[in-house]
Amino acid sequence: MRAVEERRALVAGVEAFYRCAPPPAGRAPVLYVHGNPTSSDDWVEILPRTGGIAPDLPGFGRSGKPAEFPYSIEGYSDWLEALLAHEGVDRYSLVVHDWGAAALGLAMRSPERVERLAIVNAVPLLPGYRWHRLARIWRTPLAGELFMGFSTRWGLKQLTREATVAPGPAPDEFVDRIWERFDHGTQRAILKLYRSAPVDALARAGERLGELRCPALVLWGVEDPYIPSEHARGYAQRLGGEARLELVEGASHWPWLDRPETLDTIARFLLK
Numbered sequence: 179m180r181a182v183e184e185r186r187a188l189v190a191g192v193e194a195f196y197r198c199a200p201p202p203a204g205r206a207p208v209l210y211v212h213g214n215p216t217s218s219d220d221w222v223e224i225l226p227r228t229g230g231i232a233p234d235l236p237g238f239g240r241s242g243k244p245a246e247f248p249y250s251i252e253g254y255s256d257w258l259e260a261l262l263a264h265e266g267v268d269r270y271s272l273v274v275h276d277w278g279a280a281a282l283g284l285a286m287r288s289p290e291r292v293e294r295l296a297i298v299n300a301v302p303l304l305p306g307y308r309w310h311r312l313a314r315i316w317r318t319p320l321a322g323e324l325f326m327g328f329s330t331r332w333g334l335k336q337l338t339r340e341a342t343v344a345p346g347p348a349p350d351e352f353v354d355r356i357w358e359r360f361d362h363g364t365q366r367a368i369l370k371l372y373r374s375a376p377v378d379a380l381a382r383a384g385e386r387l388g389e390l391r392c393p394a395l396v397l398w399g400v401e402d403p404y405i406p407s408e409h410a411r412g413y414a415q416r417l418g419g420e421a422r423l424e425l426v427e428g429a430s431h432w433p434w435l436d437r438p439e440t441l442d443t444i445a446r447f448l449l450k
Contacts, residue, residue, distance in 0.1 A: 179226045180199040180200055180225075180229050181200075182197050182199045182225055182226050183197070184196075184197055185197070185198055187264060189257065189264050190256065190257050191244075192236045192242040192244060192247060193241060193242035194233060194234070194236075194242070194261065195233070195234045195240035195241045196218060196231055196232060196233035196234065196241075197218050197221070197225055197231070197233075198230070198232075198265070199228075199230060200229050201228070202228075202229060202449065205229070205293075206267075206293040207229055207230045208229065208231070208271045208294075208448055209231050209262065209270045209271070209272050209273070210273045211233070211235070211272070211274045211275070212234075212238070212239075212277075212278055213274075213277040213279075213301070214238075214276055214277045214368055214371065215238065215364060216238070216276075216356060216432075217238050217240070217355070217359065218233055219355050220232075223434070223441055224441045224444060224445055227445045228445050228449060230270075231262075231267070235254060235277075236249070236254075236257055237363060237368075239359055240359065243363025243364060243366070245363075248374075249367045249370040249371040249374060250280075250370075250371065250374035251374070251379075253374075254283070254284075255284040255287065258280075258284050269291050269292075270291060270292065270293065271293045271294040271295065272285055272292055272295050272296070273295075273298065273444065273448070274296070274297055275299060275300060275432075276299060276300060276301060276431070277300075279297070279300035279303055282297075282300075282303055282383075282384070282387070282390075283303075283383060285390055286386040286387065286389060289389045289418075294392055294393050294395075294447065294448055295393070295394040295395070296395040296396075296397065296444050296447060296448065297394065297395070297397070297410075298397050298398070298440075298444070299398055299405055299410075299431050299432070299433060300413070301380065301405065302384075302405060302412060303380050303387065304387075304409055304412045304416065306412070307377055307380060307381075307405075308377060309372070309377065310403065310404040310405070313372050313404075316373075317372045322369045323369070326365040326368070326369065329360065329365070334353060334356065335347045335348070335353045338353055340403045340404075340430070341431055341432055341435065342432070342435050342436050343399075343428050343429060343430050348432075348435060387418070388416060388417065388418040390417050390418055390419065391417075391419035393419060393421075393422075393450075394414075394417050394420070394422065395422050395444065395447040396413045396414045396417075396422070396423050396424065397433065397443060397444065398410035398423075398426060398433070399426050399429030399430045399436065399437075399440075400426060401427075401428070401429060401430045402431045403430065403431070405431070410423060411423065422447070424443060426440055
């Protein structure tokens with residue numbers, strides 16, 4: 179277990195909050211990239227085991243939420259590249275969940291820099307995806323703003339009934355971590371991010387996935403109501419190197435909430 183340090187820095191003009199832990203000797207650090215609407219809190223259990231860097235993306239968590247930031251695959255790829263440069267990181271492993279898939283844009287810029295790759299219930303940069311019900315609301319002008327404007331903690335908690343396989347909403351700790359920082363800046367970032375990505379743009383963003391030839395793990399909670407497991411197979415087939423596919427029964431969009439041992443699977447893969 180490695181000591182985790184919380185850091186703040188100005189990265190590409192955005193106040194950044196991120197967590198760091200030293201990697202094992204001789205290993206590349208792991209870049210952990212969370213999705214919507216969470217933060218680097220997703221990785222607090224695994225980061226001490228593998229070492230690496232886990233940022234709150236701009237617009238989320240404790241990082242800055244400027245209105246002018248380009249909330250998009252390209253915008254996040256640029257920002258993550260600046261974060262790695264700030265930390266003096268060249269070669270790295272990568273773990274992405276949900277909208278953390280934006281970091282695949284960074285990986286495809288310089289595939290030789292990526293030592294290992296883990297994709298967990300991630301937004302599909304693939305053909306054939308159709309946005310889920312909530313995303314379609316967020317992508318619709320006015321409807322998205324009204325939905326965000328009337329958000330409450332109770333409503334958020336009810337929505338998390340889809341986030342886990344167990345009956346009822348997600349644990350209060352998980353809900354509270356999201357709601358605490360679900361302010362206007364995060365709501366605006368979510369709307370801009372989803373509106374930046376029609377499904378044809380997602381497919382174009384993943385056209386170079388085959389250039390990623392590092393060892394890969396595609397791990398998927400098969401009861402995900404947002405992203406069906408067929409897209410896990412799509413990722414495994416499109417990647418250019420050896421890709422191991424793990425379909426996790428009894429798990430939903432955040433598979434570690436239902437099956438905590440999935441973090442063991444990811445950690446073992448990264449440290450192999």
